[in-house]
Amino acid sequence: MGTAQPAIVDTKGQTPTGPEIRLKFARLYAQRGWSVFPVHIPIKGACSCGKPGCQNIGKHPWTAQGFYDATMDIEQIRVWWEFEHPVSNIGNPYRARDRVGGP
Numbered sequence: 001m002g003t004a005q006p007a008i009v010d011t012k013g014q015t016p017t018g019p020e021i022r023l024k025f026a027r028l029y030a031q032r033g034w035s036v037f038p039v040h041i042p043i044k045g046a047c048s049c050g051k052p053g054c055q056n057i058g059k060h061p062w063t064a065q066g067f068y069d070a071t072m073d074i075e076q077i078r079v080w081w082e083f084e085h086p087v088s089n090i091g092n093p094y095r096a097r098d099r100v101g102g103p
Contacts (some may be wrong), residue, residue: 012069037061039091045057
């Protein structure tokens with residue numbers, strides 16, 4: 001595993017709002033080499049997916065291919081968090097081999 005590179009996120013001295021901060025963090029993660037994808041959020045005890053009885057409230061992907069859609073592409077991240085899913089959580093396709101000190 002390589003050395004983490006510093007990421008640059010310019011807030012221009014402004015306090016970001018909820019959607020803006022999510023976009024900034026998604027970009028930050030991508031700049032550090034971590035793929036991301038948008039994840040549903042809990043809303044008043046239910047899931048933003050709108051499915052009655054959702055078993056994974058706020059913990060499953062918005063995208064059709066789920067974690068397979070994860071990317072470090074800044075433009076795709078901008079589209080997701082600026083236009084398509086601005087208040088979504090940020091998912092990362094965790095792999096056991098990515099654990100610190102793990103095989």
